[in-house]
Amino acid sequence: MTLHPLDQNDVLAAKKAAFQIPEGVIYLDGNSLGVLPKHVPDRLQEVVTREWGTSLIKSWNDHSWIDLPQRVGDRIGRLIGADKGSVVACDSTSVNVFKVLAAALSLRPDRKVILSDNGNFPTDLYVAQGLQALLDKGHELKIVAPEDVEAALNEDVAVMMLTQVDYRSGRVHDMAGLTQLAHDKGALAIWDLAHSAGAIPVNLSGAGADFAVGCGYKYLNGGPGAPAFLYVAPHLQEEVASPLAGWMGHEAPFAFDLDYRPVTGVSRMTVGTPAILSLSSLHAALDVFEDVDMNDIRQKSVSLSEVFIQEVERQCPQLELGSPRDPQARGSQVSFRFDDGYAVVQALIAEGVIGDFRAPDIMRFGFTPLYLSHKDVVDAAAILADILATRRWDKPEFKTRAKVT
Amino acid sequence: MTLHPLDQNDVLAAKKAAFQIPEGVIYLDGNSLGVLPKHVPDRLQEVVTREWGTSLIKSWNDHSWIDLPQRVGDRIGRLIGADKGSVVACDSTSVNVFKVLAAALSLRPDRKVILSDNGNFPTDLYVAQGLQALLDKGHELKIVAPEDVEAALNEDVAVMMLTQVDYRSGRVHDMAGLTQLAHDKGALAIWDLAHSAGAIPVNLSGAGADFAVGCGYKYLNGGPGAPAFLYVAPHLQEEVASPLAGWMGHEAPFAFDLDYRPVTGVSRMTVGTPAILSLSSLHAALDVFEDVDMNDIRQKSVSLSEVFIQEVERQCPQLELGSPRDPQARGSQVSFRFDDGYAVVQALIAEGVIGDFRAPDIMRFGFTPLYLSHKDVVDAAAILADILATRRWDKPEFKTRAKVT
Structure with a gap:
């Protein structure tokens, strides 16, 4: 050869x-x-037979299962220019879109337009439509051609929500440029990195992105339906509430209080018990990126x-x-x-x-x-x-x- | 011995x-x-090395990954008295509580009370609080003592949301009786079966429950953080919309239309790409119940x-x-x-x-x-x-x- x-x-x-x-x-x-x-099957076998099978419930502490969403999040964060403690791995991309979109809209209560483009992955648009119907507050989902996003940015826009790399054509949006333009109009920027994370250099922090989500099973090789990830810019983390207020995002989940009090930081965007097997596969898969x-x-x-x-x-x-x-x-x-x-x-x-x-x-x-x-x-x-x-x-x-x- | x-x-x-x-x-x-x-590690190894590792993307069709939420749902359904096609396995219990609670509230738009009890698992209450804040429509979460639920049922109640078996004391609610009383007042009934499924006989259909959710990692042995499940009574399935409108709940996910159209049946309550590894573990674990x-x-x-x-x-x-x-x-x-x-x-x-x-x-x-x-x-x-x-x-x-x- x-x-x-x-x-x-x-x-x-x-x-x-x-x-x-x-x-x-x-x-x-x-x-x-x-x-x-290649190393993932053995690692997963270890999680299944040793951590689950042998240590059982003790693994939440002894094998740090409880911190896995944050540990995986930080590994992904390094690949997408996110500060440590700004990313959690959890749920699916669709569910995470819901969380960040609802959170973003709550920060711009007087604005009604969600701006996106027809190159966005459809589920992001479906989630926006579902949220729109749920809120029933007259939000408009405005879907324009990718090249028209800039012109459509105005002071009615609450949130600009885009997928950076088009899932069909591969066309890349200028994340830093569009985020700046959105901010100039007082809008927030959500970026879906499904086809970016692990594929191209991303600098969320440098671009000033407000929120981001992305996928664990594409370029990150986390396995079929691997948990997704979610980013909240550090300066927004204490301002936002998750619309999906679950015990994993509680300040003291094991106090079993009847009232929700969000924990500090991006972890408040986690919801239910993390899918440890799928998450462990993603965690292991990210080893490959460590020296890249x-x-x-x-x-x-x-x-x-x-x-x-x-x-x-x-x-x-x-x-x-x-x-x-x-x-x-x-x-x-x-x-x-x-x-x-x-x-x-x-x-x-x-x-x-x-x-x-x-x-x-x-x-x-x-x-x-x-x-x-x-x-x-x-x-x-x-x-x-x-x-x-x-x-x-x-x-x-x-x-x-x-x-x- | x-x-x-x-x-x-x-x-x-x-x-x-x-x-x-x-x-x-x-x-x-x-x-x-x-x-x-004992058989789960081998089965999971097969999913990882043969389905993911060898068949790769083809496994969505060839190994029916795409139907796994429904296939697991039906296996669980048999244990909880649910008709075939009424249960899907997906997301976490908390996320599923959000979906069914929002769906239920939308069916009772003129009522404002969510009735629960202080024996409910806290995350269910947190989710209700989060939804309440998100909707911002004056809903009240009324939390009473378990023995006072019956007396608190009145015509202001939109939804009675209870965990059947108390996570601390093990106290069991009378599902059929309370559901009937709720219905008598025009309220809907949501049951959390986290400590019921696989633990005690449950008859959702016989009790006339409207919605249910539950957990895959407790008595069902699905593994740490296994996907949860969600039930919608057959007569409500075409009436309800999921607040989390994702592509897996779309009528034609692979048409990639820009507009959301929910698929027929309970599958509309699925959202993003299913976590195949965690879900496969749960599917395999349910083998044990097949002849029980x-x-x-x-x-x-x-x-x-x-x-x-x-x-x-x-x-x-x-x-x-x-x-x-x-x-x-x-x-x-x-x-x-x-x-x-x-x-x-x-x-x-x-x-x-x-x-x-x-x-x-x-x-x-x-x-x-x-x-x-x-x-x-x-x-x-x-x-x-x-x-x-x-x-x-x-x-x-x-x-x-x-x-x-």
């Missing part, structure tokens, strides 16, 4: 060995579900995606690039549009190249520099080209939509 | 072998964290707790029973009150008898008929008596409060 020239000086090359990549698979879907880090510089990840991500675009465009003229051409305007994923994209993606999967499809016509490929090489992406492009050239996608079995796409 | 006479005809005796009980431990804390079923009749569990539970009370009262006159004396009025736990209860519980734990403590003076012992014998409870009572007689609890190391009690 000859090395691709760009793989020769890859400072992250050794990291691939930390992951269990199935034989014969080129996995371009780490933006949907990250690959299993997000700038190295970014550099390789750009290189991988540039090579992929170049190879696909050279060999597949029938495909249309669905992502920004400027790598600085993209996250760590690339989309190509094709009417029969669903079938093409199924054909690719059948041949070991795993990407995914997003309606109506988007073939989506994620680039995870920790476990992909340039050779991988060149090979993937070649297989894609061959499938298109031979129309191997044009089979009934590739056209039947599965429940989860 | 001689069998205790009552262990000789124990129809559940063989079940103990299904659990990993640590050597030298008598575990009377299954009401706080259930013991590890809840009436057998109840019969043995009463027998265990009666023997325990008898043995403790005979040997420990300094302790005061903190639970109803009538076994029909108790769940599957027994409490004794003692001023230095915290230290006594720590001394017990040091000698392998694991119970827990609840402020201010409650020593709490849970009875889990699947993995406890009468000999276990007789031995536990003898050790307790000996610790009291010798004052072995009276040591500084037993008086320092841990973070989690």
